[in-house]
Amino acid sequence: MSSNPNTIFKRPESLSDNITHYCPGCTHGVIHRLVAESLDELGLRERAVGVAPVGCSVLIYNYFNCDFMEAAHGRAPALATGFKRTRPDMIVFTYQGDGDLASIGMGEIVHAANRGEKFTTIFVNNAIYGMTGGQKAPTTMPLQKTSTSPAGRDVTKAGFPIRMAELLATLKTPSFIARGAVHTPMHIVQTKKLIKKAFRLQNENKCFSLVEVLSTCPTNWGIDPNGSLQWVTDNMQPYYPLGVYKDPEKKNGEES
């Protein structure tokens, strides 16, 4: 790591220098960086414990330079609850995909949010199961083709995609719930602010915080990396509107 005073861009201390296993065009790497920059800027790395999910980011602990534990599929919010309640002085975050959080882990995330557990969840939604090879997720778009919905998601049988940010924002318990995206530089900058705020609120012991991030899966979508970024704009963004859904620092009705 360069200590050159003229350095204007470097790897955050919270990231390790391992090369990731992510597919070309996948935006996990960008989201990792936003989390790491937030930890660095808030000075939280040395107190941080991450909880890895099951899914494409199962090996996330190889790419971060902070303590980590590896959860069972969907259970990261339960691990985070157990850890944070026992060590409230630490900073705890889960990093979960849409199969992990919105399908098998639905119970754990809803109850953790409702209890107001003071940890942060980074929820990466790419509308598909990536690691297992492109199966239908609860967040898969209507008519989207996957390996378990080759004719496209049939909403009469599979229901409509679950909007997790909106769903969690219905809970009365105060929390910070937002949705960002990383398919353009502008969205990356906006999402960084959301993630940093989520960690700041945890550090101030304020509330549960969750940032959903719309992400891509060129490999399993069968679309090239640039086309995948466009696919987020055309297909995901209209159904999954970006913004802050719940904010303990804003009164009801106040614009975020």
Place this chain on the structure above:
Amino acid sequence: MAKKLMKGNEALGEAAIAAGALNYFAYPITPQSEVAEYLCWRLPQVGGNFVQAESEVAVGNMLFGAAATGKRIFTTSSSPGISLMQEAISYMAGAHLPVVLINIMRGGPGLGGILPAQSDYFQAVKGGGHGDYRLVVLAPASVQEAVDLMIESFDIAERYLTPVMIIGDGMIGQMMESVEFPKKYRQQNDPSKSDWALTGAKGRSARVVKSLFLDGKKLEDNCLKLEAKYVEIRKNEVKYELYKVSNKNKVLITAYGTMARICQTAIDELEEEKISVGLMRPISLYPFPEKEMFKEANKPNILAILDIEMSTGQMVEDVERVTKSIKPIEFFGHTGGIVPTPEEVKDKVYEMLKKFKKDKKKS
């Protein structure tokens, strides 16, 4: 501390506090909900923490996260709830985490019933979750022994970095007995001294608590590391009790938990009738008292072994295994909450004496 009259479930909660375990995660289930009802007000008095989880699946995984802090943590539940925790138990075993789980057993399978039973022996001892792992399993026969084992189980869990399970039938949880706690309660662990707990990567490299090893060799290494611990556990942690065992015994009874106490009553009554029967009560079900049970079974005065359980016969498979069926083995049990009576135990002994004395004459 003076003796107190306490219900088993509440005594278990107080014992955990005495052991310096102040972090408790649970979900209500009969017949052990009194533990949570006791600890929900008792733990805050001592600076502890109780979370009522949304399910036993979540409880198991909260334990997993909490155990990674290096502090002492535990849960209590009953059979169907313990089934739901098997996922996390397997993960915690694989990740080398110390944790204490109490199963106040009720009848199964399925929703079963809420009456006492001993039908989770296989699940506890043979591994209810997936993968190559073992649990240390301890079975108290009285409220005092439950308290003592509860306190010791945290030491065992930390010595080997492994989950420990205490299994008691519903009677252990529900009965009131006089009980004594240690004079001095243990302080909570200081995780900053731990060389494995997650305490933040300050001035050291980052630590990972995990059970994932995608490389076959590395996974095998982890399983061998586990097995090496189980070898030590089998060497060091065997516990059992002998009752009225002598060279006059004709029959050796094997039983554990409160079932063993009922057998003691039968043995006392048989003694008055000049019928000599001994009892071997395994306290550690894993590690099982293998050599010790073989030695007792092999004594020339023993005609046969009688295994008695509140199940349709689970521990009896280990009795057969470790005694190498060197003597005839008979089983008697009730399940579903029906408890074998001393009279039934005695009748079974009479029947066996008749049968095996005759057999002996023939041979």
